[in-house]
Amino acid sequence: MLYSILLAGASLAATVSAECSRSTLQDATDAYVAAQSGGSSSAMTAVAPDVTYTENEQPMDMSSGVLTQALTIDRNVSIHDTVQCATFTELIAASAEHPYVIGTRMLFDADGTQINTIESIVTDQGDWAFNATGYLYWSSMEDWSPIPEAERDNRDVIQAAGDAYFDRFNNVNVTVPWGTPCARLEGGAYTGARNVSANTCNLGLPETIEVTNRRYVIDEVMGAVDMFLGFPGLDRSQGQEPMPDSHFFRVEDGKIKYIHTVSSCVEAGCGLSGMAPPSF
Numbered sequence: 001m002l003y004s005i006l007l008a009g010a011s012l013a014a015t016v017s018a019e020c021s022r023s024t025l026q027d028a029t030d031a032y033v034a035a036q037s038g039g040s041s042s043a044m045t046a047v048a049p050d051v052t053y054t055e056n057e058q059p060m061d062m063s064s065g066v067l068t069q070a071l072t073i074d075r076n077v078s079i080h081d082t083v084q085c086a087t088f089t090e091l092i093a094a095s096a097e098h099p100y101v102i103g104t105r106m107l108f109d110a111d112g113t114q115i116n117t118i119e120s121i122v123t124d125q126g127d128w129a130f131n132a133t134g135y136l137y138w139s140s141m142e143d144w145s146p147i148p149e150a151e152r153d154n155r156d157v158i159q160a161a162g163d164a165y166f167d168r169f170n171n172v173n174v175t176v177p178w179g180t181p182c183a184r185l186e187g188g189a190y191t192g193a194r195n196v197s198a199n200t201c202n203l204g205l206p207e208t209i210e211v212t213n214r215r216y217v218i219d220e221v222m223g224a225v226d227m228f229l230g231f232p233g234l235d236r237s238q239g240q241e242p243m244p245d246s247h248f249f250r251v252e253d254g255k256i257k258y259i260h261t262v263s264s265c266v267e268a269g270c271g272l273s274g275m276a277p278p279s280f
Contacts (some may be wrong), residue, residue, distance in 0.1 A: 021114040022221075025080035028106060028115060029087050033078075036091060036102070041071030046140025048114040055120045056244040056264040057230075066122050071096045074136050077144050079219035079226065083155065085112050088217040088226035090260065092136045099132035100124050103189070103246035103262040105217055105228055119215075119228060121246045124186065126268030128234060128243075129259070138190040142183070142258055144250060147223045153254055155218045161251045162225045165259070166211040176231060178202050179255030186261040201256060209233060213242070223251050234263055236271030 028046055035043040041062045053062045071093040077193025078089040085108040093100045100122060123130055161177050168174040175263040182201035192199040215228040226249070230242025243263055250258040265271070 008143045020085040021235035048116045052117045079222045086217045094132035094136040128263035129187030129189045134188030158225045158251045162249045169206045169209040177255045179257045184259040225272045235265040237267040
C-alpha cells in the first residue's frame with residue numbers, strides 16, 4: 001500500500017491509496033445478498049474466522065442471527081468504499097413472511113482479503129416508522145444508478161453533506177446542502193410523495209441533539225455515503241440512550257437528493273404510544 005502524507009498549514013492529512021478493488025468489494029456484497037437470500041452465511045467465503053458480527057449493536061454469532069433466515073430480497077442497493085475497504089448494503093424484504101429492512105456495513109482487514117467486521121441494523125415491525133412495503137415502493141421510484149464520471153463529487157464533498165445534516169441537529173447555524181428535489185425515506189414514511197419533482201427535505205430538524213460515533217462508507221461512483229451512528233432519544237422509552245441507526249445519503253453536485261433511514265428501537269413503537277414519529 002502506498003501512503004502519501006500531505007502537510008497543509010497546521011493540519012496533517014493522510015491520503016491512503018485504495019486498499020481494495022471495486023470488484024473485490026462487489027463480490028463481497030453479492031455474496032452477502034446471496035447469503036441472506038439463502039439463509040446461510042456459507043456463501044460468504046471471505047469472512048474471517050474471528051469476524052466481529054453485530055445486530056443492532058449487539059454482538060452475536062452469525063449462526064444465530066438474521067442471516068439464518070432465508071429472505072426474499074425485493075430490492076438491494078450496495079455501495080463500495082475502495083479507500084476504507086468497506087461496503088454498505090440496503091436490503092428490503094417486503095414480501096417475506098416476516099418483512100425486514102436491513103442495513104449492513106462490512107469492513108475488510110488491512111490487506112483487503114477477509115471481512116473482519118459485519119454490522120447490521122435489522123428493523124422490522126415496531127421499529128422507527130417501519131413499513132417495508134412503503135420502503136420498497138418509494139425507494140423503487142428513486143434513481144440510485146452510478147453517476148457519470150465527469151459529474152462525480154469527491155469523497156470529502158459527499159461526507160461533508162451527510163455531516164452537515166447531523167451537525168445541524170445541534171447547531172441551527174449549520175447550512176445543510178439540500179438539493180431540489182430531495183426526499184427522506186424513514187422506515188417507510190416518505191416526504192417526497194406530494195411533489196416528486198420539486199420536493200424539499202428542509203422540513204425541520206432537531207436543534208439540541210448531538211449525534212456522535214459516526215461511521216462512514218463512501219462511494220464516489222454512486223454519489224453516496226452511509227453513516228452508522230447512535231441516535232439519542234429516538235426510542236422515547238429509553239430516554240437519551242442512543243439507538244442503532246443508519247442514514248444513507250445520495251449526493252449529487254454536492255447536494256443531498258435522497259436520505260434513507262433505518263432505525264432500531266428497544267420497545268415496539270419506540271415509546272411513542274401509537275403516535276406517528278416525527279421526521280428526522
